[in-house]
Amino acid sequence: MTLTSTVTQLTTNQDLDPARLREAFGVFPSGVVAVAAEVDGTLTGLAASSFTSVSLEPPLVSFSVANTSKTWPDLRRAGHLGLTVLADHHSEVCRQLAGPVGSRFDGVPVTTSEDGAVTLDEGLARFECTVYREVEAGDHTIVILELHRVEHSGSALPLVFHRSGFGLSRPA
Ligand SMILES: Cc1cc2nc3c(=O)[nH]c(=O)nc-3n(C[C@H](O)[C@H](O)[C@H](O)COP(=O)(O)O)c2cc1C
Numbered sequence: 001m002t003l004t005s006t007v008t009q010l011t012t013n014q015d016l017d018p019a020r021l022r023e024a025f026g027v028f029p030s031g032v033v034a035v036a037a038e039v040d041g042t043l044t045g046l047a048a049s050s051f052t053s054v055s056l057e058p059p060l061v062s063f064s065v066a067n068t069s070k071t072w073p074d075l076r077r078a079g080h081l082g083l084t085v086l087a088d089h090h091s092e093v094c095r096q097l098a099g100p101v102g103s104r105f106d107g108v109p110v111t112t113s114e115d116g117a118v119t120l121d122e123g124l125a126r127f128e129c130t131v132y133r134e135v136e137a138g139d140h141t142i143v144i145l146e147l148h149r150v151e152h153s154g155s156a157l158p159l160v161f162h163r164s165g166f167g168l169s170r171p172a
Contacts, residue, residue, distance in 0.1 A: 037078030080115035084123030
């Protein structure tokens with residue numbers, strides 16, 4: 001079997017338009033995290049599938065936030081941020097965390113740390129962190145976070161985001 005028989009090639013600039021790129025990026029499966037904090041007494045946060053581990057010493061992770069985000073300018077002011085790796089039963093919670101700001105945390109059990117980091121009680125892993133560095137990268141900003149506290153649970157499965165939906169899927 002040759003490579004060209006199974007892969008749609010991206011060869012011209014025309015092919016690199018955002019819609020096609022989004023589709024191509026979407027073949028790579030990822031988990032989803034909730035990034036959240038209490039800011040001025042309000043639960044503030046968003047869902048992000050761009051989470052990745054970065055470094056063990058010092059302990060660093062990252063996610064990318066769109067420069068159009070209305071939430072990040074508030075969130076980045078928080079002393080500490082909570083990161084929660086969502087579980088496979090969190091698809092509705094994930095949509096909620098990406099939806100209207102006023103109801104993102106409705107009915108979602110959360111814990112707020114003394115420093116204001118907010119994590120979801122039913123998450124697979126919970127991290128407490130501070131912003132280590134922000135790197136401008138096109139229409140997103142790569143946010144590198146330093147971890148201060150880590151907790152993870154045993155047996156549940158993660159929420160998987162793939163081809164713009166939840167769970168692994170083959171192309172239609
Ligand atoms: C599965 C999923 C993954 C997402 N991943 C990201 C991400 O990595 N970065 C990002 O900026 N927004 C991501 N979003 C969108 C945000 O959750 C949120 O909707 C967006 O930031 C707009 O809200 P805001 O203006 O309050 O920030 C994702 C949404 C969903 C449903």
